[in-house]
Amino acid sequence: MNQRAPYPIVPAALACGLLAACSSMPTPAPAPSAPAPLAVEERSPLEQADALMQQASGAGPADSSRLRLQAAALYVELGETQAAVRALRGVQPEQLPAEQRVLPAILRAELALAQGHPLPALNILPAPSADFSNAQNARIQAAYAEGLFQIGDLPYAVEALVLREAFLPNAEAIQENQQQLWTRLLDAPLAPSMFERAEALDAxxxxxxxxxxxxxxxxxxxxxxxxxxxxxxxxxxxxxxxxxxxxxAIGQAAQAVTPPTRVALLLPQTGPYAAPGQAVRDGFMAAWMQAGGVGEIQVYDTGQGELFGTVQAALAQSPDIIVGPLRRELVDELSRMPTDGVPVLALNQASQQAMSGTRMYQFALSPEEEARQIADRAYDMGLHRVIALVPESDWGARSMLAMAERLQARGGRVLASRTYDPTARDFSGPIRDVLQLDASRDRHREVTRALGTRPHFQPRRRNDVDFVFLAAPASTARQIKPQLRFHFASDLPVIATSRVFDGAADARRDADLEDILYPEMPWVLDETGPIAQVREDVSRLWPATHARFPRLYAFGFDAYRLLPVLANDGIASGPLIESATGELYVRPDGTVGHRMRWARFDGGVPTPAEQP
Structure with a gap:
């Protein structure tokens, strides 16, 4: 639909315009037994509306509808929602003059929007028409936009305001419309998917x-x-x-770059998680140094698992923000602690809501985030039916569930999924099963028994599949991909999780991964630009750990890049950050999304993939 836009619901000027339109019609003389009404100017607006309703109760169908419509406009202007609803209930549009018949629908939609019911409002509204006046079409567009803003359809809400300009009377009204559009854009949550949807809209x-x-x-x-x-x-x-x-816009962007001056960084520096913790720490410090090294960063070791004392020690230094911890169970523990009003950027996702009064944001390289992006990419490519191979593990189960839920929500189908033993080397069992090759052999045996001969046979895989979803580390994927080819599935696109690439390009070793599509970070993909330069600097400083944990370095780098957003209360507006793990944005619930880029193995090496 091409009509929509944000607006103050039923402004007084519009309501007054409706009253003027109604009052231009002849008013019936009161019955002889009724006292003459007071002059309109002697009454308050509420008394005027009540008097109009009184007159309507004794009038014929045409006059009753006209008077009720006039009363409803006044009630709306006064915020008397229930009275307006009652007034409109008795309006019969067919009894109104032709130029007013659209007004009841507009008023009902505006009332629904005022009560926070956007879907009924959008269903009530007619499309703009040459049969309506410009003022009426402008109101329709405004109501469409407000409804779309309320349901979160930002691209089409903006389009509605753009289209509204065609119905506005002068440059001043157009400027007001544009200012309103801009104000709503600065307040509305932004996400990368909105910009993808907007590609089909006008420039x-x-x-x-x-x-x-x-x-x-x-x-x-x-x-x-x-x-x-x-x-x-x-x-x-x-x-x-x-x-x-x-x-x-440039001024707004300039205001968003002030980082906090005192940061408490909670990461494991000893114990079994020391190496990952140090990689995150070094990426964090690289971003801090790139930003000029402003302020102070104090690192606290969480490797021994005792969190309460560590947090209290950090709070004693009056930090502007706490970053960490890294392990999920420690994030859960911190979510139950008071932090004296100091905001927290947790580096994992809590399994429960933070206690009241704790300002906790959550940034994680979660399998769910990645799997949902895989489902979106596949669907946008026209690949709607999937079979899946995932490991028997918590990571595999979480990836599978998130991918399936997102694909099905968009209208796709999961035809079959099978788990595999992550320690195995032969994956022919789950592959044959998910491709229904054993069923093909069973049919061949039945035909052989029926005919008494052995006809030529080549197993056939199921032919209703659009793509294969593969959750596997690189070492496993190098074995599964050739086995898919052996089992007659060489023509099926394979979309894998990012673990399909271990971060070290080796064309000979990864030749069997040819043509696999997967989500990847700019930190890994970029060959030039500021992110690539930082990556090269980090790789020279810490060659061994960077080669082992490249994505954790990127994760730490982006954790620091988020701090100016969070320190400036960017939670409500969700600023976007082009950075090392992808395009970052803050959701209204405080979780941080990161929109990854796409890579395809070409000649055994990951290369940037085009958008669908």
């Missing part, structure tokens, strides 16, 4: 959304911010947002 709508992205992003430095602004101006030349709003 003006896309330009507004990209301008909001620019304003709400966190930039490495002022030069990067100015380069992005110049790129926007060139790509959207002639866009209405270039006049004034672009400067505001």
């Amino acid at each position: 003006t709508t896309r330009g507004w959304l990209e301008l909001a992205r620019l304003a709400r992003s966190v930039w490495v430095d002022d030069a990067a911010r100015q380069t992005a602004a110049a790129g926007w101006r060139e790509q959207y030349f002639g866009h209405p947002g270039a006049e004034g709003f672009l400067a505001d």
Whole structure:
């Protein structure tokens, strides 16, 4: 649908316009037995509305509908929702003059929006029409936009406001509309998926959304911010947002880069998790140094598992924010502790909600996040039916569940899934099973028995599959992919989790992974640019641990990059950060999403993959 937009619901000017339209019709004389009503100007608006309802009760169908509509407009203006609903209940649109018949639907939709019921409102609204006045079409577009904003459909809400301009009377009204659009964009949650959906919309709508992205992003430095602004101006030349709003966007972005000055970093530095903890720490420090080394970072060891005393020691130093811990069970423990109002960026996902009063954000390289992105990518490629091979492990189960839920929510189907033993070397059993090759052999045996001869036979796999979802580390995937080919599935696309690549490019070793598609981090994929430069610097400083944990270095790097957003209360607006693990954004519930890029094995080496 092409009509939508944000607006203050039923502004007084619009309600007054409705009253004027109604009052232009002749008013019936009161019955002889009824006293003449007071002049309208002598009554309060509420008394006027009540008097109109009284008159309507004794009037014929046409006059009753007209008077009720006029009363409803007044009640709406006064915020008397229930009275407005009662007034509209008796309005018969067919009894109204032709130019007013759309007004009851508009008022009902606006009332539903005022009560927070966007779906009924969107169902009530008619599409704009040449049969309606410009003012009526402008109200319809405004109501569409508000409904779409309320359900979170940001791209189409913006489109509705853009389309609304065609019905506005002058440049001043258009400027007001654009200012309202911009204000809503600065307040609305942003996510990368919104920009993907907007690709089908017009350039003006896309330009507004990209301008909001620019304003709400966190930039490495002022030069990067100015380069992005110049790129926007060139790509959207002639866009209405270039006049004034672009400067505001640059200013908004400039306000989002102030990091906290005292950071408590809680990571394992000893014990069994010391090596991963140190990789995260070094990535964090690399981002801090790149940002100029402003402020103080104090590292606290959580390797011995005693968290309460560690947190109390950190709080005694009055930090601006606590970052960590890394292990999930410690995040759960911290979520139950008071932190004296100090916000926390946990580096894993808690299994429960944080206690009241604890400001906890959660950033994790979770299998669920990745699996949902795989489902979205497959569906967008037209691959809607999947078979899956996942390990018998918690990681495999979580990946499978998240992928299946997202694919099915979008309309896809999981045809079959099988688990495999992660320690095995032969995966032919689950592969034959998921491809239904054993069923093909069973059918051949039945035909052989029926005919009494052995006809030529080649097993056939099921033919209703669009792609294979593979959750496997690189060493296992190198064995499964050739076995899929052996079992007649060489033509099926394989989309894998990021563990399919261990971070060390080796074309000869990974030749069997050819053509596998998987989500990857810019830290691994980028060959040039600031992220690639930092990665090379880190690799020179810590070659052994970086080769072993490249994605954990990226994770630590991005944890620091998030701090300016969280320190500036960016939770509500969800700024976007182009960074090492992908495009980061803060959801309203405090979890941090990261939209990864896509890679495909080409010549045994991961290379950037095009968007579908």
